[in-house]
Amino acid sequence: MAYALAKWQTASTIGVISLVPNDNQVVFDLQNxxxxxxxxxxxxxxxxxxxxxxxxxxxxxxxxxxxxxxxLTANDYNQENVEMLINSINAKIFDHNPVTPQNISIQQKQxxxxxxxxxxxxxxxxxxQIQQILQTLxxxxxxxxQNIEKLINNKEQLLNIEGCIQQY
Numbered sequence: 001m002a003y004a005l006a007k008w009q010t011a012s013t014i015g016v017i018s019l020v021p022n023d024n025q026v027v028f029d030l031q032n033x034x035x036x037x038x039x040x041x042x043x044x045x046x047x048x049x050x051x052x053x054x055x056x057x058x059x060x061x062x063x064x065x066x067x068x069x070x071x072l073t074a075n076d077y078n079q080e081n082v083e084m085l086i087n088s089i090n091a092k093i094f095d096h097n098p099v100t101p102q103n104i105s106i107q108q109k110q111x112x113x114x115x116x117x118x119x120x121x122x123x124x125x126x127x128x129q130i131q132q133i134l135q136t137l138x139x140x141x142x143x144x145x146q147n148i149e150k151l152i153n154n155k156e157q158l159l160n161i162e163g164c165i166q167q168y
Contacts, residue, residue: 001120002026002072003089003112005063005104008037014067015104017112019120026072029055033070042068048083061086063094085119 002018011034018026033051042062050059052075059071059082069089071082093111104112 001074001077001116002030003085003116004030004070004072005067006030006034006037006070007066008034008040008042008060008062008068009066011035011038014102015109017104017109017116018072019113019116026055029053029072030058030070033058033060037068048079048086050079059086063090081119085115088115088119 002016002020002023004016005014006012007014011031013027013030013034016027016030020026032053036051037060042060044062044065046062048059048061050057056072056074057077059073059079060068061083063069069086071085073082089112092115093108
């Protein structure tokens with residue numbers, strides 16, 4: 001998981017915070033994502049979107065009309081959690097300040113890093129748990145449907161047997 005601020009029109013990075021220290025792959029992957037974004041028409045008021053890259057999904061959301069916030073996650077990460085992460089960073093780190101940061105201070109980087117750790121641990125595994133729950137519900141639904149079919153078949157057989165008994 002990683003967080004970045006960048007000027008999307010020039011593809012210039014303001015700051016990158018990654019859970020993997022000195023991760024050159026994240027920086028390279030971010031540059032690829034930014035090259036894609038250079039050609040996009042990004043509205044300051046657009047909703048969160050994502051780009052799939054080799055590193056995972058880069059979710060992006062405008063910080064203001066010049067800067068975009070990006071969060072790198074695994075492909076199965078829940079988008080709502082990314083939105084909560086970005087909202088937390090905006091509220092707790094940048095105090096909802098729409099001024100374009102020229103860089104990210106050491107304290108801000110540490111605070112963002114701590115939020116990344118928290119969201120990765122608290123929310124990172126949630127989609128898999130939800131998938132397991134949904135699979136269990138599907139299995140239960142199938143079992144209930146099979147039992148209902150058996151019940152209907154048994155009722156039909158009982159009615160047939162009753163009909164035969166009444167004829168004799």
